Amino acid sequence: MAYHRSYGLDTRIQRQFSFYCLWTRTDGVYGRVVQRFIYSAQSHEDITLQGGGMETMAFLYVQDLLQVTWSVIIRDSLYSEIPNAGSLKEVKILKLT
Secondary structure, three states: OHHHHHHOOOOOOOEEOOEEOOOOOOOOOOOOHHHHHHHHHHOOOOOOOHHHHOOEEEOEEHHHHHHHHHHHHHOOOOOOOOOEEOOOOEEEHHHHO
């Protein structure tokens, strides 16, 4: 945004939320709940729920994230807009286990 504000450049900034895919680190280092659950299951560990599992999150598969990203890239203008890349469907964390 600094370049946009200073020089009027057409900048492309996208905020992405809770995406998952097959090749993302499964050790949970980045706090991704889907990957942490997969890692726990593969390691024969108990799946740990933080906060009881009643929280909700909206997950986005990486293919859908790439489609959103492409639409941001090819859009004519995003003058001072920062689009979000996420899903509108929320899932209770407890349902993932």
